[in-house]
Amino acid sequence: xxxxxxxxxxxxxxxxxxxxxxxxxxxxxxxxxxxxxxxxxxxxxxxxxxxxxxxxxxxxxxxxxxxxxxxxxxxxxxxxxxxxxxxxxxxxxxxxxxxxxxxxxxxxxxxxxxxxxxxxxxxxxxxxxxxxxxxxxxxxxxxxxxxxxxxxxxxxxxxxxxxxxxxxxxxxxxxxxxxxxxxxxxxxxxxxxxxxxxxxxxxxxxxxxxxxxxxxxxxxxxxxxxxxxxxxxxxxxxxxxxxxxxxxxxxxxxxxxxxxxxxxxxxxxxxxxxxxxxxxxxxxxxxxxxxxxxxxxxxxxxxxxxxxxxxxxxxxxxxxxxxxxxxxxxxxxxxxxxxxxxxxxxxxxxxxxxxxxxxxxxxxxxxxxxxxxxxxxx
Amino acid sequence: xxxxxxxxxxxxxxxxxxxxxxxxxxxxxxxxxxxxxxxxxxxxxxxxxxxxxxxxxxxxxxxxxxxxxxxxxxxxxxxxxxxxxxxxxxxxxxxxxxxxxxxxxxxxxxxxxxxxxxxxxxxxxxxxxxxxxxxxxxxxxxxxxxxxxxxxxxxxxxxxxxxxxxxxxxx
Numbered sequence: 001x002x003x004x005x006x007x008x009x010x011x012x013x014x015x016x017x018x019x020x021x022x023x024x025x026x027x028x029x030x031x032x033x034x035x036x037x038x039x040x041x042x043x044x045x046x047x048x049x050x051x052x053x054x055x056x057x058x059x060x061x062x063x064x065x066x067x068x069x070x071x072x073x074x075x076x077x078x079x080x081x082x083x084x085x086x087x088x089x090x091x092x093x094x095x096x097x098x099x100x101x102x103x104x105x106x107x108x109x110x111x112x113x114x115x116x117x118x119x120x121x122x123x124x125x126x127x128x129x130x131x132x133x134x135x136x137x138x139x140x141x142x143x144x145x146x147x148x149x150x151x152x153x154x155x156x157x158x159x160x161x162x163x164x165x166x167x168x169x170x171x172x173x174x175x176x177x178x179x180x181x182x183x184x185x186x187x188x189x190x191x192x193x194x195x196x197x198x199x200x201x202x203x204x205x206x207x208x209x210x211x212x213x214x215x216x217x218x219x220x221x222x223x224x225x226x227x228x229x230x231x232x233x234x235x236x237x238x239x240x241x242x243x244x245x246x247x248x249x250x251x252x253x254x255x256x257x258x259x260x261x262x263x264x265x266x267x268x269x270x271x272x273x274x275x276x277x278x279x280x281x282x283x284x285x286x287x288x289x290x291x292x293x294x295x296x297x298x299x300x301x302x303x304x305x306x307x308x309x310x311x312x313x314x315x316x317x318x319x320x321x322x323x324x325x326x327x328x329x330x331x332x333x334x335x336x337x338x339x340x341x342x343x344x345x346x347x348x349x350x351x352x353x354x355x356x357x358x359x360x361x362x363x364x365x366x367x368x369x370x371x372x373x374x375x376x377x378x
Numbered sequence: 379x380x381x382x383x384x385x386x387x388x389x390x391x392x393x394x395x396x397x398x399x400x401x402x403x404x405x406x407x408x409x410x411x412x413x414x415x416x417x418x419x420x421x422x423x424x425x426x427x428x429x430x431x432x433x434x435x436x437x438x439x440x441x442x443x444x445x446x447x448x449x450x451x452x453x454x455x456x457x458x459x460x461x462x463x464x465x466x467x468x469x470x471x472x473x474x475x476x477x478x479x480x481x482x483x484x485x486x487x488x489x490x491x492x493x494x495x496x497x498x499x500x501x502x503x504x505x506x507x508x509x510x511x512x513x514x515x516x517x518x519x520x521x522x523x524x525x526x527x528x529x530x531x532x533x534x535x536x537x538x539x540x541x542x543x544x545x546x547x548x549x
Contacts, residue, residue, distance in 0.1 A: 063457075065457070065504060066457065066458075066502075066504065067459075068502075069459055069500055069502035069504070070459065133412055133415070137415065143422070150433070150434055150437055151434040151436070151437075154434075154436045154438035154503055154516065155438050155501060158500075158501070158502070160502045160504070168507075192411055195411065196408045196411045196412070197408070199407070199408075200408050201400050201404045202401070202405070
């Protein structure tokens with residue numbers, strides 16, 4: 001006898017899916033527990049901690065110079081920006097002066113690192129959405145930047161270049177000329193890449209009106225960096241809380257305008273990063289014009305002992321606001337070093353924007369907030 | 379224009395064909411760029427085992443300690459953030475002949491062990507910056523993978539390891 005199943009008798013439940021930790025779309029080792037209703041995402045629970053290396057605890061046993069290689073390894077795609085923030089925090093506490101040339105070198109290298117990081121975002125985001133060759137094009141330019149970094153600092157990814165009180169090696173005139181040429185080349189290429197990917201109708205279809213983060217949501221979750229600016233908030237620490245030589249330089253704060261859809265969607269976040277690269281090139285050119293001659297390292301005591309007290313200093317990294325909270329008891333080692341990571345807050349907004357999306361759109365949302373798991377877990 | 383418009387929404391004929399035209403034209407533009415790369419850009423990939431890239435001079439690859447110049451000051455071991463340098467030495471007696479490094483610093487200790495655990499090394503370069511006689515340096519040699527971890531322990535007093543002094547990756 002056939003039993004007639006009415007809709008009330010049918011038992012429905014959400015299907016639990018695991019995305020990651022080895023899923024290529026999760027950019028590292030992020031595990032997303034997804035509850036799906038057919039192809040619609042009902043709930044997302046991010047599980048982090050797969051790349052936790054006890055960095056902060058480890059730093060409590062290292063002298064202040066030895067911490068720099070460790071902050072490199074937190075955000076390995078924008079290591080120069082990480083070092084810069086840490087160096088400024090320690091210098092402020094020490095009352096250490098930094099030579100003017102070193103400040104300019106830091107700005108040049110820091111902006112180049114921002115371009116390299118955004119190019120990485122551009123490439124991997126295109127891969128997430130099914131385009132492979134933009135990734136290879138972006139890596140060609142990134143490779144040129146890394147080559148200069150390698151010649152200057154000696155390493156390709158984990159530099160240990162910005163030291164407390166200056167920088168390790170000087171940029172030669174040859175380097176400066178090559179950086180000038182490289183910035184011209186990259187500017188041309190970025191325009192090309194934008195036509196290739198950003199203007200493509202398929203890409204727009206995948207990203208416009210997807211993963212909208214409203215301004216209120218940004219404030220609630222404390223989002224920073226390109227994600228915040230993509231939602232139309234004009235907030236850039238380089239402009240609003242200027243540090244180093246940024247007050248002397250001219251650049252625009254890029255905000256999302258909702259050209260292809262609503263303000264705060266994935267396309268806006270992509271667009272903010274692409275246009276930020278142009279601003280970075282603008283900054284590099286100004287620095288190259290203004291860079292003075294002089295020393296690159298000021299005199300720092302051989303054993304650095306910070307005075308008793310604490311400091312919180314934040315800088316604008318490629319991914320957002322990176323903050324260092326150093327508590328010192330007057331020893332050679334910090335009592336506590338807390339790193340405020342932008343990616344951690346960005347991940348926390350995922351459960352808010354994901355429900356109601358298709359699974360493929362969820363991949364687009366994860367890619368657009370540009371997370372580095374090394375920095376989330378530390 | 380709302381590209382993610384609900385498919386059930388009414389679309390005018392103009393919008394319908396406009397969408398198709400946009401999709402074709404933007405994809406065509408992208409394909410033009412791709413073809414430019416296919417035919418006019420030379421390959422940039424290095425065919426690794428056949429062609430070896432020469433690293434810049436100050437590239438930080440394998441550490442090398444010239445044990446003749448080492449004065450056993452242990453500064454490198456102290457500054458190392460991962461503690462991968464092991465140094466042992468015995469004081470030289472006054473009867474022993476005077477020894478000097480190549481830059482004229484007197485050697486007051488007999489180096490009995492200088493081992494670096496290369497598997498543990500994080501290539502930060504801090505040890506090379508504190509070395510007073512500049513005997514500990516990073517070389518540009520990057521081909522030294524091993525099958526087991528214990529073979530990554532390099533004893534720089536070993537004559538075989540000393541011979542690396544001139545070993546660099548050739549073109």
